[in-house]
Amino acid sequence: MKGYRKYFGAKLIWFGVTLVAAFMLNFILPRLMPGDPVAVITQRVTQGMTSQTGVQKVYEEYANLFGTTKPMHEQFILYMGNMLKGDLGTSFSQYPRPVSDIIRSSVWWTVSLQFPAIIVGWLLGNLLGALAAYLKKGWDKVLMPVSIFVSNLPAFGSAIILLVIFGVQLSLLPTSGGYGFDLIPNFSFRFIWSVFVHYQLPFWSIVLISIGGQAIGMRSMAIYELNADYVKYARFLGIKDRKIIGYVFRNAMLPQITGLALSIGTMVGGALVAETIFSYPGLGSTIFSAVMGQDYPLISATTLIITLMVLFATFAIEILYGFIDPRIKAAQTEQ
Amino acid sequence: MKHILHEAFRSPKFVTGFVIFMAILALVVFYPLFVTDHPLAIIGQGTFFPPGIYVSVYDTTNAPQYTMMLPEAEGNRIGAKLGDVEREAMREWLIDFGIPRAEIDIDDTAKLMTLWDAYYDPALRFQGMTSARQKYFARLDASLEGLLVMEPRVIAVPNTETGAFEASQSIELTDFVNVNEVANVRVLPLGTDNFGRDMLTQLVSAIGTSLQIGLVAGTVATLIGLTLGLMAGYIGGLVDDVIMFFTNLFTAIPGIVLLILISYSIGQENRGAVTVAVVIGVTSWVWTTRAVRAQVISLRNRDHVNLSKLSGHSIFHIIFADILPYILSYVVMAFILQISSGILAEAGLSILGLGPKTTDVPTLGLMMRWAMIYSAHILNKWWAFFPVIVAIALISFSLNLMNTGLDQVFNPALRE
Numbered sequence: 001m002k003g004y005r006k007y008f009g010a011k012l013i014w015f016g017v018t019l020v021a022a023f024m025l026n027f028i029l030p031r032l033m034p035g036d037p038v039a040v041i042t043q044r045v046t047q048g049m050t051s052q053t054g055v056q057k058v059y060e061e062y063a064n065l066f067g068t069t070k071p072m073h074e075q076f077i078l079y080m081g082n083m084l085k086g087d088l089g090t091s092f093s094q095y096p097r098p099v100s101d102i103i104r105s106s107v108w109w110t111v112s113l114q115f116p117a118i119i120v121g122w123l124l125g126n127l128l129g130a131l132a133a134y135l136k137k138g139w140d141k142v143l144m145p146v147s148i149f150v151s152n153l154p155a156f157g158s159a160i161i162l163l164v165i166f167g168v169q170l171s172l173l174p175t176s177g178g179y180g181f182d183l184i185p186n187f188s189f190r191f192i193w194s195v196f197v198h199y200q201l202p203f204w205s206i207v208l209i210s211i212g213g214q215a216i217g218m219r220s221m222a223i224y225e226l227n228a229d230y231v232k233y234a235r236f237l238g239i240k241d242r243k244i245i246g247y248v249f250r251n252a253m254l255p256q257i258t259g260l261a262l263s264i265g266t267m268v269g270g271a272l273v274a275e276t277i278f279s280y281p282g283l284g285s286t287i288f289s290a291v292m293g294q295d296y297p298l299i300s301a302t303t304l305i306i307t308l309m310v311l312f313a314t315f316a317i318e319i320l321y322g323f324i325d326p327r328i329k330a331a332q333t334e335q
Numbered sequence: 336m337k338h339i340l341h342e343a344f345r346s347p348k349f350v351t352g353f354v355i356f357m358a359i360l361a362l363v364v365f366y367p368l369f370v371t372d373h374p375l376a377i378i379g380q381g382t383f384f385p386p387g388i389y390v391s392v393y394d395t396t397n398a399p400q401y402t403m404m405l406p407e408a409e410g411n412r413i414g415a416k417l418g419d420v421e422r423e424a425m426r427e428w429l430i431d432f433g434i435p436r437a438e439i440d441i442d443d444t445a446k447l448m449t450l451w452d453a454y455y456d457p458a459l460r461f462q463g464m465t466s467a468r469q470k471y472f473a474r475l476d477a478s479l480e481g482l483l484v485m486e487p488r489v490i491a492v493p494n495t496e497t498g499a500f501e502a503s504q505s506i507e508l509t510d511f512v513n514v515n516e517v518a519n520v521r522v523l524p525l526g527t528d529n530f531g532r533d534m535l536t537q538l539v540s541a542i543g544t545s546l547q548i549g550l551v552a553g554t555v556a557t558l559i560g561l562t563l564g565l566m567a568g569y570i571g572g573l574v575d576d577v578i579m580f581f582t583n584l585f586t587a588i589p590g591i592v593l594l595i596l597i598s599y600s601i602g603q604e605n606r607g608a609v610t611v612a613v614v615i616g617v618t619s620w621v622w623t624t625r626a627v628r629a630q631v632i633s634l635r636n637r638d639h640v641n642l643s644k645l646s647g648h649s650i651f652h653i654i655f656a657d658i659l660p661y662i663l664s665y666v667v668m669a670f671i672l673q674i675s676s677g678i679l680a681e682a683g684l685s686i687l688g689l690g691p692k693t694t695d696v697p698t699l700g701l702m703m704r705w706a707m708i709y710s711a712h713i714l715n716k717w718w719a720f721f722p723v724i725v726a727i728a729l730i731s732f733s734l735n736l737m738n739t740g741l742d743q744v745f746n747p748a749l750r751e
Contacts, residue, residue: 014583017584018583018584018587018588021584021588022588025588025593025596026596029593029596029597029600030596030599030600148732148735148736148739149728149732151735152675152728152731152732152735153724153727153728154679154682154683154724154727154728154731155683156682156683156686156703157724157727157728160712160720160724161724163712164712164715164717164721167713168712168713168715169715175712175713176713216739262586265586265587265588265589265590265591266589266590266591268589268591269589269590269591269592269683270679270683272591272687273683273686273687276686276687276707277686277707277712284687287595287687288686288687288688291599291687291688291689292688296599299595299596299599300596303592303595303596306589306591306592307588307589307592310587310588310589311587311588314587
């Protein structure tokens with residue numbers, strides 16, 4: 001365990017750096033707007049408002065929230081202080097509900113939908129890709145074009161197609177929401193069943209999308225590894241096929257894990273849009289309604305939470321990778 | 336270069352992708368020559384007209400009439416109003432009313448109608464019947480009015496002096512018009528959208544705009560990625576460290592977050608299609624940078640580059656003459672992928688409500704957004720969203736096929 005310290009230390013430092021950068025971007029981007037950002041937002045929010053004192057009040061509210069009257073570095077300290085207290089401001093479209101409250105009620109829907117779906121899609125995709133590489137003829141001819149086509153469907157496309165087939169045409173599954181509209185969240189069997197049923201379509205549409213891309217990547221990697229010298233050498237030595245395949249897939253898996261860490265941000269982005277198709281009560285729908293309601297504090301907070309989620313997932317995958325990759329283990333024992 | 340093209344066109348994947356892409360391009364270029372309507376012109380008063388041929392009712396009465404004795408005409412006429420669903424519903428009502436099931440033959444139209452006319456009462460509401468269902472039966476009953484009465488219809492014109500209607504024309508059950516002789520016929524192969532705009536015209540125009548967005552986004556991303564990758568790879572040292580720091584940073588932070596924040600900051604009024612494309616390009620250069628840097632690092636100590644350095648060539652000469660030609664294939668492949676991911680990014684942004692402003696041009700994403708907002712998917716109006724999804728999938732499928740084909744040309748290990 002001691003030997004891993006350097007690897008994990010480096011990853012942890014990088015995690016910290018990206019975290020700080022994420023906060024800074026969230027702070028800076030809206031302030032890069034030309035002109036007075038507070039005036040722009042006020043004007044947008046108060047469209048159609050006639051009361052001059054009301055407009056003035058909104059302006060002051062925003063000026064206070066951003067602290068735009070103070071110099072930049074003080075603004076940043078104020079912003080970070082609020083963040084640490086968990087104070088993300090007050091929502092405008094759902095006034096006077098605090099933003100942190102809205103985020104808290106939607107973030108778990110997204111986490112428990114997207115991460116299992118991405119992992120299941122990744123596993124299935126790798127399995128299919130490896131199969132395609134190993135079986136080559138026949139299977140390969142069918143699987144590959146299908147995977148390529150499916151992976152080219154946008155996430156919302158597969159969401160809509162599944163929704164129309166299973167939700168509308170066959171009426172097997174509900175088409176929108178996270179649970180029945182006639183239910184109040186509680187621990188009854190009926191509620192849990194309703195959540196389970198509503199979970200199916202969003203879940204499988206995300207799985208379907210991640211399968212295709214992973215299968216293509218895994219196939220290329222596995223073909224590359226199957227032609228590597230160590231495989232030929234192992235065959236010469238008379239090592240059993242099954243054992244060789246074990247090595248091959250382990251080696252082909254490693255870049256796929258790195259690939260997952262690199263692409264999880266893109267996948268989450270696609271899945272967020274897919275969420276809005278099902279009006280799933282997660283962060284995707286929150287952004288959708290926040291944009292509709294010109295709710296700047298809510299948009300800012302939601303994007304921040306998404307970034308944190310993705311950074312954390314990437315960090316977790318990299319830690320896991322450290323344990324799996326034999327080269328890192330070897331590098332540690334040498335010391 | 337010629338050799339690469341030659342090789343590429345021998346790859347079946349590349350050729351398939353190329354053909355699909357060219358077909359889409361041809362549609363975008365040639366369709367407006369035949370249909371000159373503005374793609375956003377509202378032609379239908381109402382939402383989601385189904386695909387089909389729309390014939391002006393007024394003009395059919397003025398078109399020359401032909402008499403045809405078709406044996407199936409009567410059956411079709413009844414069938415259009417009284418389908419299987421309606422017959423089942425009528426049986427359900429009659430059984431609820433108390434008629435024994437054996438007495439009801441839903442295949443015998445005349446008998447069924449007699450029973451229905453004899454017993455149906457719109458005021459009756461049986462146990463468990465919703466008021467929506469009750470209204471459905473009332474509507475059904477109204478639509479069956481005069482179904483079996485095979486009388487000619489009379490067209491009447493009001494007399495300008497007395498205001499009384501005077502018969503001007505009698506339409507027989509056997510009268511037909513030729514669609515080619517009706518003055519106003521409009522073919523809507525994909526129906527209309529929620530605003531009553533011709534879907535096909537709009538779709539073709541949207542494909543064009545989306546391709547332009549992809550092209551601009553891809554060009555911006557590739558130029559930034561290429562410049563940064565060349566600098567990082569060739570200069571190395573501190574420049575490399577700084578560039579890689581930012582590259583890793585923007586790989587870790589999800590692109591959609593940047594897109595959302597920047598697009599929102601720009602504001603709805605200032606978001607034209609080109610602006611959105613540039614924003615997408617500015618947030619998606621990391622992959623190109625990584626690929627170019629890796630290639631340049633493996634190239635920079637090759638003999639021909641060293642020779643060029645020794646001959647005192649300028650850094651620009653070395654980059655343009657000794658490095659770029661070797662990495663061009665990777666750049667082209669990355670560019671192709673950037674186009675397709677740019678189109679997808681625009682679609683995603685538009686669905687969230689952060690796409691180009693809606694009054695200017697149609698894009699695939701905006702069409703998707705309106706279809707979703709008007710619940711076309713729940714209402715089963717497939718023509719409002721399915722063609723859009725197919726268009727997006729086909730564009731990105733063809734681009735990816737070309738990319739895979741090129742990949743196989745450049746990496747012989749991947750060939751079948």
